[in-house]
Each structure stands twice: as structure tokens, then as C-alpha cells.
Amino acid sequence: MFDKLFSPIKINQCEIPNRLAVTAMVANYCNEDGTASDKYIAYHEAKAKGGWGLIITEDYAVNEHAMGYKYIGGLWNDGQIESHKKLTDAVHKYDSKIFAQIYHAGRQSGSLVNGGVQPMAPSAIPCPWLREMPRELTIAEIEQIVEDFGDTALRAKKAGFDGVEVHAAHGYLIAQFLSPYVNKRTDKYGGNFDNRTRFLKEIYENIRAKVGKDFAVTVRLSVVEDMPGGRDMAESRILAKLIEEWGFDALHVSCAVYGDHNRQIVSPMYVSHAWQADLAAEIKKIVNIPVFTVNRINDPRMAESLLEMDKADIIGMGRGSLADPDLPNKAKAGDLQSIRYCIGCLQGCTGALYVGGPITCLVNPSLGEEYKLDYSKVENPKSVLIAGAGPGGLEAARAAAMKGHSVSIYEKREFLGGQFRSAAYPPSKGELANYTTWVTNELEKLGVNIYLNTEVTKELILDKKPDVVIAATGGNPLVPPIKGIDKAHVVTAEDVLLGNVSVGDKIVVAGGGEVGSETAAHLGMQQREVSIVEMRSAICMDLDGVNKYYLKKILNEYEVGAYVNTKVVEILDDGVIVENSQGQFTLAAETVVLALGYKPNNGLTEQLKEIHHNVITIGGALKTGNALDAIKEGFDVGISL
CATH class of the missing domain: 3.40.50.720 (NAD(P)-binding Rossmann-like Domain)
Structure with a gap:
């Protein structure tokens, strides 16, 4: 069933036992000083034990001010090497190989997480999510960061990593230099294509000079930034050929930058499966080095089909590895029913990061607890x-x-x-x-x-x-004491969704939180005339920005109305009296749906x-x-x- 998926592949001199890769994901499991914690080591070891061919760690900061998150790994000084050697030793007990992803967050950072300094960037343009004004880097600072990348790669080699991945994607510092969306410089690091790519080229040359020709050095690239004025595929094709010419050993094709208004670095369930695979396939046509594809690939059969179609050489399943670290072993054994599939909810894997916490997983509550869990049977069963x-x-x-x-x-x-x-x-x-x-x-x-x-x-x-x-x-x-709320045409959102009740063509949904907005979208897609009434200042307020963006697109497409800062006063036989700052008025309704919480x-x-x-x-x-x-x-x- 999985002849291609479980075949080996070489990146430089590193032989990887299969084509399943754990792509880099911020976990926030390290110590604040960048050293590896027991929690962090056990988290990666579980994946190695589970049979993943290649594990790529998250965002190792190249200096103490390069961090985009407070508890990520770092190899900016020799004192950090020992703890990360424990990590690579743990992974190497199994057949897996492990690469360290190395990066500088640039403007996608903040003084609260990067050692108390103002973020830095090619140009003084804030990140859409973090919004802290960055300082434009000087030439001397750029040259020092180039050295930092090389030194970090060398420490990764000393720590026992099998390779490094240079993070030039997702809007971090290298991506910022590459992108006309962020880089507005007019010196040798800005303006035309050759100037904007100079930073990445110098970083590669510095790394290669320090780690030698036989150490695997790969790069992750956002080939489409999905932002107005961002880098597009036409330019990325040129860059991909240069990347191979310079000497990178593999190219990890990804997309996007920070911000709500694109298909996202980590796509929600609103986005189709494997949507980036065609972009990887385009790159694969013009380079000879191995190409990774990633994003919303959660089934080994899906991965096998992408390899069969020659879309990519290695399949990344970052979130899939969170949901089930044992996915490769289960797939190899043909036990697909036992795989705990990622559902694309983003609640634990990215939701916690928005508030600076460690990642969790809705479907895998043991995530991050691997270092302390005991599954041995109890002596006295209850x-x-x-x-x-x-x-x-x-x-x-x-x-x-x-x-x-x-x-x-x-x-x-x-x-x-x-x-x-x-x-x-x-x-x-x-x-x-x-x-x-x-x-x-x-x-x-x-x-x-x-x-x-x-x-x-x-x-x-x-x-x-x-x-x-x-x-x-x-x-x-919740059923508040609203006059008329006990009428027969007043129903709950759950009963509507499950099809337990029939609804009319004109519907008012009371409550514009997650449940109310999703129920309204469900009804809107049935081409009903739907209005949401919400007491707060906006609908979908309890959703993260990305999921909110996609849900509101559906609501807008199906012309679902929304009355915010508005409360339900009374439910009539054929409508709902509501009230806001403009006074009271009546919305026609054959059915009233309650979504006011629990x-x-x-x-x-x-x-x-x-x-x-x-x-x-x-x-x-x-x-x-x-x-x-x-x-x-x-x-x-x-x-x-």
C-alpha cells in the first residue's frame, strides 16, 4: 500500500528511512534560556519512536534577540549544545533523523519574548499580528546576523543534528528580506531581486563554510506569500533554481506570512487538503534536489498519492504528528483505523501560542505530557x-x-x-x-x-x-427569561444542526458567538434568509483571527445579516423585537434559533x-x-x- 512512502531518500549524505517528515512547529516547550527541557526531548522522542523518517525541530534562534516565542530552542552559545545533544541522542535511539531549523524572527517578534529589545527588520513596517514597530537593520547588523546563522549551524552539528533547515519562509527575517511586501530598502540588500536574495545567499555561504560540504543544509521557502505586493510564484521559480545552484541540499516548499487574510502557514479546516502540493510540484519540475510539500496532509494514503504523482519527494505532516506521533508505524502495519487524524481545528496547536502558552492538541491530550505519563496497569483495578x-x-x-x-x-x-x-x-x-x-x-x-x-x-x-x-x-x-421564548418555533442550535427540527425560510439566530455564527452559516448555505442578533460589538468574537476570517467569508457569501450591539426583547409568532442604540424594531422570523451559550x-x-x-x-x-x-x-x- 505504501511502497513510495516507506522508501528511503538521501539529503546530502544523510539517508532518511522514509518520506514522512515532522515539519517544524513552535511548541514552546524549551527552557527560557533556549536549552532543551525534558518535556521538549520526550515530545520529539515520541515521534522518533512512532516511525517518522525525519524530524525538523522548531525555530532555533541564532542569537538571543532572534526569538519570536519565549520558550523555543536556541544555539547562539556553546552552553546550549549539551542539552540539545541529549535531544539528538534520544531521537537516534530509533531510525529517525533530526534537523534543526534555524531562524531569526525579525519583525515577527516582540520585546516581551526576544530579550527586551525592539524587533528588527529590513524596513520599519510592523507585523500585522504583533504590530510592534521594528527598527531597520544596519549593514553591520546584517553582516553579524549572517555570521550568527553560520555559528548556529555549526553548533547544531556539534549537538548531533543530522542537518539544518534555514527558515526563509512564513514572514520571518530572511523571508522579509526576500519580499518586496516588507523590504523597502534601496541599498545592496533591497530593491531588485538580486539584492533581496543577497542575505539568503550570504547565510548559505557562511553556513557551508563552517559545517563542511557533507552536512545537510536545506531551506524552507514561502513560494507564495498570499499578501498584496508579496512574493509570487513567478519570482519563486527563479529563486528555487538559484537555491539549487548555490548548493542547498533540499527545498521545503511552504506558503504565507503572519496575518489573518491568507490561506495561512497552518491552514484551518476551511482550506482544502494538500492545497500547496501543486506549488511544490511546480518547483520540483525545475530543480533536481529533493522537494518537500506540506499543509493539510493528514492521511498516509494522501501522502502516498502525492508521491505517486511526483508532486514532491518528502511529505510533511506537522500537525498530523501532533495528533498521532505513531502515525507512520500504524500506517506501515496497515492499521489505518487506529490513526488519530488531525482535524484541522487549530485550537491547541496554534490557539495556545496566541497567548504565549505551550501547544496542546484537541484530539491528543497526552501531547507535551510524554515525559511524565505512566501507562502501566494499576495493581488494583476499579x-x-x-x-x-x-x-x-x-x-x-x-x-x-x-x-x-x-x-x-x-x-x-x-x-x-x-x-x-x-x-x-x-x-x-x-x-x-x-x-x-x-x-x-x-x-x-x-x-x-x-x-x-x-x-x-x-x-x-x-x-x-x-x-x-x-x-x-x-x-x-442557556434559555434567558425573554418574553415568547417558549413558543413552538423557538429551537436550539443543536437541534437545528442535527436535523431534529424543521425551520422556515426566514430565520433569526439569537447569539453570534462560534455556535450561533456557524449555525447561521449552515442555514445560509441552505439558502435561507438568516440574520444574527448579537449583544456584543462583533460576531465570531470567540474565534481566532484565521477561523473568523473564513467563517465570515461564508456568512458574507450567503448574505447572512448581522445586528451587533443588539439584544432580543421579545419573540413574536412571526418575528423578533430587538433593540439597539437606534431603538426597537422587528425582524421577520418563521424560526428563532437560540445560541446563547451553555x-x-x-x-x-x-x-x-x-x-x-x-x-x-x-x-x-x-x-x-x-x-x-x-x-x-x-x-x-x-x-x-
């Missing part, structure tokens, strides 16, 4: 009864069963997944169902007993006498505490949250029993 089969309850059941406990799940509805099931219904979110099908398959293998259409009651607990009860009953929709459904917890000494409440039954929180809480409780 009987564990879980009330509720939402994502938190399902994950608690999986973790507890892995530890050897006898686990039963009771769900009052006829399906597993809870509110996460309806979350897969809005446009572009169908992959959310992958998690529910995966965890269901795992629970079957683990022998977990599942009872549907069965509500947990005091009588059931007294009859079954479990050692532990986990209340994972989720939340109930409140904890913790009534069962209060009842059971009267008769049971060990009741643990998790997820939405404890406090309002999301699936990321619920799955992590469920896993933590289950694994610790």
Missing part, C-alpha cells in the same frame, strides 16, 4: 461508571481503560459524542467527526461497556455499585453525592468550556485513577 458520552466522558473512559480499570459509559441519548457531534455539521467542519469515530473504535478494542438511551440515576448507581463515578453530563443551552448540567453530581463517596465532575458539567478542555480533563482524570 469499576468506573461514566455518566455522559461527550468528548470528556469518552476520553475519561479511554484513559481509565488503558490503565486497566473496568469501565462502563452510560449515555441518555442514542449516540456518542455529545455536543461534539453537532459541531461537525456546520460548513467545513465535517472532520470533527473523525475524533468521535476514532475514540469509539479505541473503546471497543479496550473492552469498554457502552449503554445508549440509558440515563444515570441514583437507582442505577445503587444497583451497579461502581468504585468511581465520573459525571460528564455536559451543559444545557450552563453546567450538574444536577446529577448533586444527587449522587448523597449516595456515593467518589463522584468526579468534569467538562461542561463542571464549568462552561470547549471540547479541548473537556478532552484534556477527561484524560487527566482517567489516567490518574
